[in-house]
Amino acid sequence: MAATLLDIAKKLNISIATVSRALNDRPGVGSDLRQRVIETANELGFVPNMAARSLVTSRTQTIGFVIHPFDQPFSSDPFYFPILMAMEAELVNQDYHIMLTSVNNDSLTNLRMVEQSRVDGLILAGPNLNPQFVAATLNQGIPVVLIDNKPGYRKANVILTDDAGGAYEATTHLAGHGHTRIAHIGGPLEWVSNRHRYNGYRAAMRDNGLAENVRAIHKDSTTIATGEQAAAELLDSPEPPTAIFAANDSMALGAARAAAARGLSIPGDLALVGFDNISVAEHFSPPLTTVRIFKEQIGRMAAHRILELVNEPDIPPVESSVSTELVTRQSCGCN
Amino acid sequence: MAATLLDIAKKLNISIATVSRALNDRPGVGSDLRQRVIETANELGFVPNMAARSLVTSRTQTIGFVIHPFDQPFSSDPFYFPILMAMEAELVNQDYHIMLTSVNNDSLTNLRMVEQSRVDGLILAGPNLNPQFVAATLNQGIPVVLIDNKPGYRKANVILTDDAGGAYEATTHLAGHGHTRIAHIGGPLEWVSNRHRYNGYRAAMRDNGLAENVRAIHKDSTTIATGEQAAAELLDSPEPPTAIFAANDSMALGAARAAAARGLSIPGDLALVGFDNISVAEHFSPPLTTVRIFKEQIGRMAAHRILELVNEPDIPPVESSVSTELVTRQSCGCN
DNA sequence: AAGCCTTACGTAAACGTTTACGTTTACCTT
DNA sequence: AAGGTAAACGTAAACGTTTACGTAAGGCTT
Known part of the structure; x- marks a missing residue:
């Protein structure tokens, strides 16, 4: 044919x-x-014919993208989807393709697509990938780039968002509005990004002289529902916060529900800042102040990095941190 | 090695x-x-080694998934993401992999991944794929399954959601609440799903004796913003509707904004029904009544169909329609 | 016991590339 | 003009499978 x-x-x-x-x-x-x-x-x-070519060159011109479908970011918002799209656009320019696979939390089996030598490199995404799985994958002998994750014990090629910085800025912004009782609600601290956002929050509280007011609730997921629960606990407590920094927009939306259920107005009675800048944030009422993550940038960088590594496997690993941007709308008290 | x-x-x-x-x-x-x-x-x-194997068998054990990143469903909600995940889960069981690629609306070039014979079959998703592109792809000589789309002029393997049925049910439900001035807002009629939802709306209006009350506004996208615009036009008109059936949840959220801006309460002054059942719908205030799409089912079916076709290319094409489910919450006037 | 069929293996070609190595030709040097 | 060098091209091996075909051996029939 x-x-x-x-x-x-x-x-x-x-x-x-x-x-x-x-x-x-x-x-x-x-x-x-x-x-x-x-x-x-x-x-x-x-x-x-790619099969013939890669049989002799042992290069496949494809990159594997490993996702964790039970990551909260996936179900509540297409978090990794813009990243994936940006990666694809970048890779297709270099005549590379993307092969998808999902892993669940307890699967430790090697990835079939690398065993079958279907991919030249791997991009792993997700803050709560199984650490043992990540470690095992790094030993598979092909280049790996991690997004929103990093192995504790060794250097790796990593693309992180500046979670701590974004959280710091968000918290400081609330303090700038005069709030002192600023609470934080977030997901499990095992997730890298949650940990960093929590750290950023605490650092900002400390630097604003509010160290003794630190108050955080960490749920086991980051949905609207758990956000509502966490905010409810805070609002029903003796000295309720006047501002909440949520670890992501979904939880912030949940907090807004909890506030509404108690007749509290936003931002009048409760100021609110989220994280992610999901599409509904802008159109929420009131429009949600949040920390924007440059997902396209992250995707492009991951693609660029993995191609570098594929072409030159011995370059030293580098960790990059993509800065965030505070998007001030009205839920924080601005305007 | x-x-x-x-x-x-x-x-x-x-x-x-x-x-x-x-x-x-x-x-x-x-x-x-x-x-x-x-x-x-x-x-x-x-x-x-897959390369060696597929060189001789000319089968690659991979399925291509073609997406249209500028589809509205993508940016506003992870519409095809659950579908993709369900597909992946189904395919990995049969030792198949998924290769991703995106196309933009005016690209008519053949897909490189099929030219290079990297895939055994193709799944195309999206209601507004370029018809010429779809037609060309159907002639590439490998099995194709279409999701949310169908070529006008010939039979193909297609998985559709019952958009017309869902719209019919939603509209009838609003009529059941006693509404007579039920309007419809939606996206471009070039999109297959929008067309069907519009048709379902009109059929329901007719069957409820409201044919002369049909009133629809179609915007060029289906975002929160365009939903707000469309609803605004309706609400500011001489005889504003008392109920709106929106072609998707994003537009419904926009309509809610328009109502709020005019001091109209939902569902008291304006009843609202959406389509899709995105995650925020449940937690919106008031909770949004909407038409649920069984995305996982669609993904599984597409995977199953494409594998059938790969193994037996000569089976006749079949069009499937996955039914929808009306999820009644409060925005329609229930409870 | 001769013939035959089945089963169990080996031989080798084929898939479509890339690439190390060999050969020829042309051109430049002196 | 002889020798050398570089460029242009051909030969063939190699990548790791699958599979058509060949062969040997064993068991069955009569």
Whole structure:
């Protein structure tokens, strides 16, 4: 069906080696012949067969993307989807493809797609990937880039969002509005990003002289429902907070529900800041102040990094932190 | 590095043909030998090299998933993400993988991953894929399954959600609450799903004797913002509707904003029903009545269908319609 | 016991590339 | 003009499988 090197070679009465060289921009073929080879290749609609090529080069021109479908970010908001799209756009430029796979938390089996040598590199995403799984994957012998995660015990190629910085800025912003009883609600501290956001919150409280007012509730997930629960506990306590910094927008929305249920207005009775800048945040009433994550940037960087590693496996690992941006709307008290 | 058939063969002093037969459950090898082959294969950690295998079998054990990143459903809500996850789960059971690619609306180029014969089949998703692109893809010579789309001029393997049925049910439900001025807001009619939802709305209006009250506004996208605009136009008109059926939840949320901006309460002054059942719908205030789409079911069906087609390319095309479910909450006037 | 069929294996080709190595030709040097 | 060098091209091996075909041996029929 599809044209092969041999078809082109026969048509021009030359050898397939020359055809291969001509099409791959390798030296050793005259410029006029090269031109004719390219022409008849187009004419025949020739596209190199990837299986044959990667059999000899042992490169597949595909990158594996490993996701954790039970990550909270997935179900509540398409968190990794923009990242994935940005990656795809970047990779397709370099003639790379993306192969998807999901893992659950307790699966420690090696990834079939790397065992079968289907991928040249791997991108792992998610703050609560199983650490043992991450560690095992780093030993698989192919380049790995981690997003929103990092192994504790060794250096790796990592792309993080500046969770601590964003949380610090958000908390400080609330303090700037005059709040002193600023509470924090978040997800499990096992998740890297939750830990960092919590740390940023505490650092900001300390630096604003509010260390003794630190008050945080960590739920086992980061949904609207758990956000509502956490906020309810805070609001029903003896000295309720006047401001809440939520570890993500979903929880912030939940907090808004808890406030509404108690007749508290936002931002009048309770100021609110979230994290992520999901699409509803802007259109919520009141519009939700939140910390924007540059997901496209993260995706692009991950793609760029993995390609570097594939082409030059021995470059030293580097950890990058993508800064965040505080998007001030009205739920914090602005305007 | 990785063990090959030859390694196993040498270790047992047999030929690679026998090893291949033993591991692939093919006849022609004694049961005791077969057992020893399997054992040493495990021992050596043998995993067949996919490139070599697919070079000779011309099957890749991977399915391409084509998405349209500028589809509205993507940016406003992770619409196809649950579908993708369900597909992946189903395919991985059969030792298949998923390769992702995105297309933009005006690209008519053939998909590189099918030209390079990287995939055994294709799943296309999205209500506003370029029809010419769809038509071209159907002629590529590999099985194709369409989700939320269908080519006008010929039969194809299609998985649709019962948009018309869901819209009919939603509209009828509003009529059941006593509303007569029920309007519809939606996205571009070029999108298959929008068209069907519109049709369902009109059919319900007709069947409830409200044909002359049909009133619809179609925007060029289905975001919260355009939903707000459309609802605003309706609410500011001489005879504003008392109920709105929105073509998706995002637009319904926008309509709620428009109502709030005019001091209208929901469902008291304006009843509202959406479509999709996105995660915020349940936690909105008031909780949004909407039409649930069984995305996981759709994903599973698509995966199942494409595998059937890959294994038996000549089975006749079938169009499936997955039913929807009206989820009654409070925005419609229930409770 | 001769013939035949089945089973169990081996041999080797084939899939479509890339690439190390060999050969020829042309051109430059002196 | 002889020798050398570089460029242009061909030959063939290699990547790791699957599979058509060949062969040997064993068991069955008569």
